[in-house]
Structure formats: C-alpha cells, structure tokens
Amino acid sequence: MNYAWNWSILIEPPYLGWLASGLGLTLVISLAAWLFALLAGTLVGLAGTLPGLAARAAARLYVGLFRNVPLLLQLFLWFFVVPELLPARWGFWLKRELPYPEFWTAIVALGLFTSARVAVQVGSGIAAVPRGQTMAALAGGMSLCAAYRFVLLPQAFRLVLPPMTSDFLTVFKNSALALTIGVFELTAQSRQIESYTFQGFEAFTAATVVYLVIALAVTGVMRGIERRTALPGGMGQG
Amino acid sequence: MHKLFLTIAGAACLISGAAQAQSSDAVLDRIRQKNTITIGYREASIPFSYLDDARRPVGYSIAICMKVVEAVKLKLDRPNLTVNFVAVNPQNRIPLVANGTVDIECGSTVNTIARQSQVDFSATPFISTTRLLVKAGSGIREVEDLDGKAVALPINTTPERLIKALIEAAKLNVRIVPVRDNSEGFLALSTGRADAFSTDDILLFGLRAATANPADYAVVGRPLSFDPYGMMIQKNSTVFLTLVNATIARMTRSGELQALYDTWFTRLSVPLSPDLAAAFKLQAIPE
Numbered sequence: 067m068n069y070a071w072n073w074s075i076l077i078e079p080p081y082l083g084w085l086a087s088g089l090g091l092t093l094v095i096s097l098a099a100w101l102f103a104l105l106a107g108t109l110v111g112l113a114g115t116l117p118g119l120a121a122r123a124a125a126r127l128y129v130g131l132f133r134n135v136p137l138l139l140q141l142f143l144w145f146f147v148v149p150e151l152l153p154a155r156w157g158f159w160l161k162r163e164l165p166y167p168e169f170w171t172a173i174v175a176l177g178l179f180t181s182a183r184v185a186v187q188v189g190s191g192i193a194a195v196p197r198g199q200t201m202a203a204l205a206g207g208m209s210l211c212a213a214y215r216f217v218l219l220p221q222a223f224r225l226v227l228p229p230m231t232s233d234f235l236t237v238f239k240n241s242a243l244a245l246t247i248g249v250f251e252l253t254a255q256s257r258q259i260e261s262y263t264f265q266g267f268e269a270f271t272a273a274t275v276v277y278l279v280i281a282l283a284v285t286g287v288m289r290g291i292e293r294r295t296a297l298p299g300g301m302g303q304g
Numbered sequence: 305m306h307k308l309f310l311t312i313a314g315a316a317c318l319i320s321g322a323a324q325a326q327s328s329d330a331v332l333d334r335i336r337q338k339n340t341i342t343i344g345y346r347e348a349s350i351p352f353s354y355l356d357d358a359r360r361p362v363g364y365s366i367a368i369c370m371k372v373v374e375a376v377k378l379k380l381d382r383p384n385l386t387v388n389f390v391a392v393n394p395q396n397r398i399p400l401v402a403n404g405t406v407d408i409e410c411g412s413t414v415n416t417i418a419r420q421s422q423v424d425f426s427a428t429p430f431i432s433t434t435r436l437l438v439k440a441g442s443g444i445r446e447v448e449d450l451d452g453k454a455v456a457l458p459i460n461t462t463p464e465r466l467i468k469a470l471i472e473a474a475k476l477n478v479r480i481v482p483v484r485d486n487s488e489g490f491l492a493l494s495t496g497r498a499d500a501f502s503t504d505d506i507l508l509f510g511l512r513a514a515t516a517n518p519a520d521y522a523v524v525g526r527p528l529s530f531d532p533y534g535m536m537i538q539k540n541s542t543v544f545l546t547l548v549n550a551t552i553a554r555m556t557r558s559g560e561l562q563a564l565y566d567t568w569f570t571r572l573s574v575p576l577s578p579d580l581a582a583a584f585k586l587q588a589i590p591e
Contacts, residue, residue, distance in 0.1 A: 068539045150495060155387055161497045162454065168482070186412050217372075236401060248459065248482030257395060261460035264422045 075265045076272050085269075088255030089276055095172050095251060096241045100234060102177030103154025112214065114189040125185065132182035137175070138243055144175045145247045172244035176237065183233050191222030224295045231288040238280050251274060329543035331407050336380050341368050344392040344406035344536075348485075350510045352412040352430070352533075353570040361389050364568040368429055368552065368561075369410035369535065372557045381513065384396045391472045394460060400423050401536045408548065409536035412504070414462050424545050425534030427552045427587045429561065431580045432504040434463040437493060437511065444500055447471070454479040456489045456498035466529050484550060486511060493521075504571035509572045532583070549587075556588040 075081055114125035119192035122186040132140070145168065160167055180203030195218050203213035256273040336342045338572060345361040346353040352365040366443050370387075377385050390406050397413060401423045414432070415425040421437075438444045442451070447470050457464040459482045471478045481498045483489040489501040490511050501508070508523045537545050555561040561584060565576060 068404075068422075069399075130589075146491060146495070149497075161495070162479075233411070245459075246484055248484075250482070254459070257330055260395070262418075262465075264419060266399060 067265065071268070072263075072265050075259070075263050075268055081259050081269075084250075084255045084259060085252070085272060085276070088250060088252035088273075091242050091244075091249060091251040092238065093280075095169070095176065095244060095249065096238045098173045098181060099176035099241070102173065103180035103184050105235075106177065106181035108188050108219075110181065110185035111188025111217070112192065114140070114185065115192045116219075117210075125189070129182045129185050132178045133186070136150075137179045137240055137258070138246060140179055141172065141243060141247055143173045145171045164212045168244070168248045170248060172241070172249050176240055176244070179240070180233060180237055184230065187226040187229050187233070188222060191226035192218050194225050195221045210274070221297060224297050227292050227295065228289070231285065231292070234288065235281050235284055239277065280285055310478040316344055320523075323450060331538055331541040331544040332376070332380065332547075333406060334404060335376060335385070336382070337382075337589075339382060340376050340386040340388050341373055341376055341408075342388045342390055342406045343373075344390050344400060344409035344411065345391070346411040348487075349412045349507075350574040351572065353410055364534070364564055365410040365412065365429065365533075367568075368555065369408060371458055371555060371560075372408060372535075372548050372551045375547055379547060384575050387432045394579065398537065401538055407538075407544075412507075412533055415534035416462070419536075419591070423536045424539050424541070426545065426548045427535060427551060428534055428583045430506070430531040431531065431577065431583055432506045434466050434502060434529040434531070435505040435508060435523055435527065436525045437490075437501045437508040437521055437523055438499065440520050442499060445524050447476060447502075449502060450478045451456065451476045452478075454481055454497065455512040456483045456492040456501040458483055458485060458503050459491055460530060461503065461530070464506040467502050470528065474570065490515075506569075506572075506574060511576050513572050530579070548589070553587055553589045556584050557590075559583050 076085070092185040110125045110128050114129070116122065127299075135143075135184055142150065149160040151157075152160065164170065192214075199221075200213055201215055203217045204210070208216070244251050244255040245257070253274050256269035259269035263269075343361070343366075345363075345366060349363070349365075353361060356362045368495050373385065373387055375382055390400070392400055392406065392409060397409050397411065398419065403411050409420065412430075412432075413419075415426075415428065419425070436444065436447070444450065447467065450471070455467065455478055457467055457480055464482075468480065471480075481492050483492055483501075486503065486507055489498075489503065492500040492584050493496040494515075501511075505523055505527075510516050512521045512523060535548060537547040537548065552561070555564075562576075565580075569576075
C-alpha cells in the first residue's frame with residue numbers, strides 16, 4: 067500500500083485542538099443525553115409497572131416508538147422533519163433562532179432513544195423485586211409512592227446496574243451519529259482532519275484510542291459503583 | 305562455448321530489461337494479473353459519475369474512463385479484460401486508490417497539492433468553481449450579502465473551507481449549517497434552514513435542474529475558486545498515468561471530449577467556460 071504515515075499530524079495545531087473540541091462535544095452530548103435518558107427512562111419504566119392500564123399502555127407505546135426506530139432515522143426526523151410539522155413560527159425558531167440547533171437535536175434524539183432502553187431495564191428491575199415486598203410495604207402502611215421510593219426503586223436500580231453500564235457506554239458510541247446532522251464531535255473532527263490533511267488513518271486511530279479510553283474509564287467507575295451498591299446475597303458477587 | 309554463453313547471457317539481460325521496462329508499473333501489473341480493471345465510481349455525483357435507472361454507473365467521467373479501459377485493453381493485448389465497478393465516497397476515495405482497491409477513480413475529485421501527497425491525478429477533464437445557490441428573489445448575489453444570514457456547507461469539502469475563510473476574512477456574521485451531502489444542502493435551502501447553499505457550481509446547476517420548478521432557484525456570485533477535476537491513480541504508476549493522459553489528449557484532439565461535454569452538460573445549460581476551453585487546448589498534446 068502506498069500510504070505516507072505522519073503521526074506527528076495529531077499533535078500539530080490546529081488538529082490537536084480539533085480533536086480536543088470534538089472530545090468535549092462528545093462528552094457533553096453523551097452525558098447530557100444520559101442524564102435525560104436516566105430521568106425520562108426511570109419515569110417511563112416506573113409507569114410501566116403501575117397498576118393503571120393507561121399508564122402501562124403509554125409506557126409500552128413510548129418504548130416501542132423510541133427503541134425500535136433506528137437512531138440515525140430519529141436524528142434525521144427530529145432535525146429535518148419535525149420543524150416542518152410544527153406551526154411555522156415554532157419551526158422557524160427551531161431552525162434559525164435557537165443557537166446550535168444540531169447540538170440540542172442530538173441531545174434530545176440520543177436521550178429519547180436511550181431512555182426507551184433505560185425504561186425497559188428499570189421496569190424489569192422493579193419486576194424482579196419479590197412481589198411480597200410491595201405487599202408488605204403497602205400492608206405496613208406505606209403509600210404506593212413511598213413503596214416505590216423506599217422499597218422498589220432502590221433495589222431495582224441496584225439489580226439493573228450492570229446492563230445499564232453497557233447502555234451508558236453505548237451512549238458515547240452512539241453520539242458519533244450526531245455528525246450526520248452537523249455536530250463536530252470526535253468522529254466528525256477526525257474526518258475533518260482527514261479531509262484537510264489526507265492523514266485519515268492517524269486521525270481515526272486517535273479517535274479509536276480516545277473512545278477506548280472513555281469506555282474503560284466508564285467501565286471502571288461503574289464497576290466501583292456496582293461493588294458498593296450490590297444487594298447483599300444477590301447474584302454476581304465474588 | 306564461452307562466446308555462446310556470453311551471447312545467451314547478453315540476450316537474457318536484454319529480454320529481462322525490456323520486460324522490466326514494460327512491467328515496472330504496479331497498476332498495469334495488477335490489471336494484467338487479475339485480468340480485471342477496477343473503476344471507482346460515485347453513486348450520485350451527477351452528471352460526472354452516478355447510477356442510472358438501471359443501476360449502472362454512467363456520466364462524463366465514466367465515459368472518459370471507458371476510453372481508458374479501451375486503451376488498457378490495447379496496451380496489454382487483453383480484448384476480454386473484465387471491468388469491475390466499486391462505489392467510493394468522499395471519505396474513502398483517497399485510501400481506496402492509495403491501497404490499490406481501485407485502479408482509477410472516476411468521479412468529481414478536485415486535484416489539489418495536498419491530495420497529491422497520497423495519489424496522482426490525470427489531466428483536467430473539467431474545471432469547477434465555488435458559487436452560491438439561492439432562492440430566486442432573495443437579494444443575495446455574493447458571499448458578502450450573507451451577513452446576518454445562514455449558509456449550508458457540505459462537511460469536509462474544499463468549498464466548505466473556502467467559504468469559511470472568506471467569511472472570516474470579511475468578518476461577516478454568518479451562521480453555518482453543516483450538511484452531509486448535496487441533497488441535504490438543497491433540503492436545508494428549500495426548508496429555509498439556510499439562505500444559501502454553496503458548493504461546486506456544476507453540482508448546483510445539477511440540483512437546480514432536478515427540482516420541480518428550477519425558476520425558483522438561482523446560481524449566483526462571482527467564481528470564488530479554481531477547482532480542476534482529475535481522475536485519481538495510485539502514486540508512482542507512471543506508465544498507467546501516461547496511458548490515461550494520452551487517452552485524454554487523443555479525445556481532446558479528436559473533438560470527442562467536446563462532444564462528451566455537450567452530451568452531459570448542455571442539458572444543464574452550462575456552457576463551456578473559457579478556462580475549460582483553454583485546458584482542453586493545453587491537454588491536446590501531439591503523438
């Protein structure tokens with residue numbers, strides 16, 4: 067293969083700065099989307115376990131919608147299609163007056179997509195708590211709200227922490243799709259370095275290493291949390 | 305006996321020397337070995353290289369490359385050489401040429417000095433320039449008119465860099481809407497997300513011609529750049545490169561290239577520019 071390698075391109079200005087700003091955007095978008103997903107997902111997952119039929123149906127619809135449509139398509143729909151469906155004034159605001167519409171769209175789309183997955187996990191976590199505990203809590207005089215808050219949710223979260231870790235990791239990787247609507251995150255920046263310098267292999271290697279480091283760091287932190295919060299007598303303990 | 309040996313050795317040297325002179329070219333060697341020439345094409349770079357309704361690669365660049373294939377068949381004496389088409393995109397086209405996956409890239413790639421560090425370029429079959437596509441009656445004529453407005457630019461392209469540099473130099477307050485490809489650029493313009501879409505003017509003419517109502521859009525502004533296109537070829541394959549350039553030179557001299565231009569560009573109402581007419585003359589080198 068005829069390829070002139072030049073690793074020093076990675077530390078040359080402005081390319082190092084591009085990688086750094088790309089990393090910054092990747093982190094901000096991923097963390098914001100994850101927070102959003104955690105909040106919305108918990109609410110929806112909880113709604114799915116409520117006694118009321120309407121709440122369950124709504125939760126199922128939410129999960130079905132946001133989990134099954136490909137993220138790439140969701141990004142495109144939120145960015146290009148939704149502003150056209152809204153009243154003209156709102157659409158104009160989304161398209162022209164809101165600063166960095168692509169950045170906010172990426173967070174919302176990624177957050178909604180991930181929240182559906184979080185909802186399923188929270189829901190199954192709640193379902194995994196023995197039914198007798200809910201009955202005991204209610205019989206002991208707790209309201210349904212208090213039973214969720216003090217008995218069900220604390221256990222559910224601790225049960226589903228490992229699968230949640232992998233979704234947390236997936237958010238960082240999925241954030242790369244934001245480049246399709248024009249967010250200059252890490253992958254987009256390495257592409258840009260390629261288009262300016264034609265040293266694509268070096269730029270993509272750098273991005274790969276950065277994603278790997280992020281993933282290892284997240285895994286490490288989550289392992290620590292898992293260890294500290296594991297349910298005594300539960301599965302998966304050494 | 306001694307003399308005979310020397311003669312044989314000398315003859316052997318001559319033969320191997322001649323063989324080497326003929327086959328010192330990596331690309332031609334590869335084509336001969338596989339009995340296949342691999343052409344890199346673009347799926348939607350109209351009218352240079354794109355898929356027609358029957359999903360076959362066609363266009364101005366493809367037509368030129370098919371002439372190159374004829375020349376290779378003659379040169380290697382392989383009348384039944386197989387032609388293999390591989391789709392490429394702006395992200396992978398340079399690596400795929402550099403690593404030999406495709407023997408020649410026939411699309412709409414601008415020949416730049418930076419790109420020449422990885423690949424070689426053929427003579428210039430087309431010259432484009434960066435201009436603006438706007439809605440008719442928008443009042444925008446030049447880049448300077450974009451102050452306080454929004455412009456859509458395709459990510460990772462030469463026009464993107466150029467317009468950004470112009471905006472910075474003139475200290476204009478312009479919002480940039482990055483788009484992935486030409487159809488998204490047009491979508492951004494038509495939905496009002498951007499007031500202008502800027503890229504190679506020939507592509508803008510193509511977009512305008514493809515809309516239901518071309519009169520609603522206009523390609524405006526002075527030429528902002530000089531973008532000569534070229535076919536990309538693996539670096540240091542001089543024999544193959546010479547063959548490609550000779551093909552283009554012959555087509556120019558015979559008027560075939562001019563005829564191809566008329567076939568592909570006249571229906572977009574893009575007349576032959578003086579720059580390109582001059583390029584055609586300069587490339588018509590004699591046998």
